[in-house]
Amino acid sequence: MADREDAAGDAAADADAAADTDAGPAAANAEVRELPESTVERIAAGEVVTRPSRVVAELVENSLDAGATRVDVAVDGDGTDRIRVADDGRGMSRADAALAVEPHTTSKLRDAADLESVGTLGFRGEALASVADAADLTVTTNDGGDVGTEVTVADGEVSVSDAGRARGTTVTVTDLFADRPARRESLASPAREFARISSLVAEYAVLRPGVAFSLTHDGTETVSTPGTGVTDALLAVYDRETASQSTAFEHRADVDFAGRTGALRVDGALAYPSTTRSTREHVHVAVNGRPVRNEALRAAVAQGYGSLLPSGREPVAALRLDVPAWAVDPNVHPAKTRVALRAADAVADAVESGVRDALTTADLRRSGEVAMDLDSSLAPVDGVDSDFADAAVIGQFRDLYLLCEADGDLLVVDQHAAHERVNYERLRESLADEAVPSASLDPAETVSLDPGAAAAAEAYRDELGRLGFDVEPFGGTTYRVTAVPAPLGRVADADALRDVLAALRDDAGTVGDDAGGRGGDAGVRDALLADLACHPSLKAGDALDDEAATKLLRRLGECEQPYACPHGRPTVLSVDEATLAAGFERDSARR
16 A cells, blocks of 8 residues: 655655654663674674764764754765764763773663664674774763763773763764775765765665754764754755656555565655666655665665666665564675565565555656657768678667568667667767867756765866866755756766766765776766767657668667667667567468
């Protein structure tokens, strides 16, 4: 059963706020205590703080576990100078605060048996001790008493004193990795390290929309969400278009979790198919309140969109998945960014079904122009033979596939993929090793970026210039675009800046700790050209006469790699006569 709400509805905001208020630890008033050795042996990750973003993640999760309705993050430089996380959660007593900085101490778990019912983001009791081992740490907290507590850990020494603070906790981390020069040298540039933090906070903001988040970098606020629901969170993290062109939804189902039935609930917001990105990094997923990187669930969201998504594009979505605590194991990754789900396939099917049902009734109307340039792109190349010179076009199927005969075989050609390959190779060959030409925008356009992309725009200013962009800050996370790439007169949309920044971030591994590179500027340049080639290419529903279809087939055969589009999808399928004969149970093709 699926229940849907208006994206801007008060009910959605109230539900979000209530869910986040109730998302604190099960043992709300439990004391901090040291875990038994047997439990430590089972759950300890030997966690080592590897970079500033991991510090932010651990501290934000502590705030959420404390029932905070507001979390303020402040970062100086790349985060090694100072990180400060303040919340309005329950706070700690003096005894609990003093014990919390010791290894394997927590209020969230009693023994290993509690893992089946743990409802908190943290549970190992390693975070504060690990941070204190790599930096100077100050914890200022108050559980509602007249006087607060300040616990300071510096050079291995712990001191406890009175402090003035309202209910809640503030954790300040300074001089991170000061005594570990090798670790500091392994970090990326300050801008790229901050981009990791910015992406992290933005993800928490859209997946815990009932909590108000802010992020300040070197005294300038870069993220601020009001904690009033998912639509307002999308508005703050993305832009007005993404927030307004989205639908809030809720889907419930009973799932067989490997022999044990349990209730599944998924809710959140889905941006309309007219608002897309080039990667799935903008499909945000939380399992029982924990942001996770689960490619199967991300794929399920994309599959729920089905054919609504343009080719090569990915959706923008924020989904919160709630399943019984016993159906998920959060203790499978040191950073807890991955979880193990029972009946993972059934869960993915339920997510896909919920997304599909929500989009079935949403108003997805969109408008746009189909750009076609057959005359120039299909002109033959002098001195180059075509692999399909002898092929004959015999028809078109559903205004999408060309049916052709060649050497006794039936060829089925995807006309969009074929035209995209043709356009891509023309662009690539025309530029060779030159910088990508630009076209000035008059008037200039403004583009709202998510916080991680805004940080990347600063970090990759030179690379953007070589790729044909001219951008400058225009306040907050908005950038003014005065020039865009324009190879062969193909003028990119200003919004292409988002895709290029995503590619640059992926190449440097700034989106995830284990993201891989794609070949530096050259890889990003090729991805940009592939996107530019896509937009003016033939689309599904574009009818071709026999002459145009023949030109397309001949020109495809002249390409260096005619059998795949620049995004890797096949352009041609071949069905030989023997296959057809076997399908019709004929003894041979000619009898």
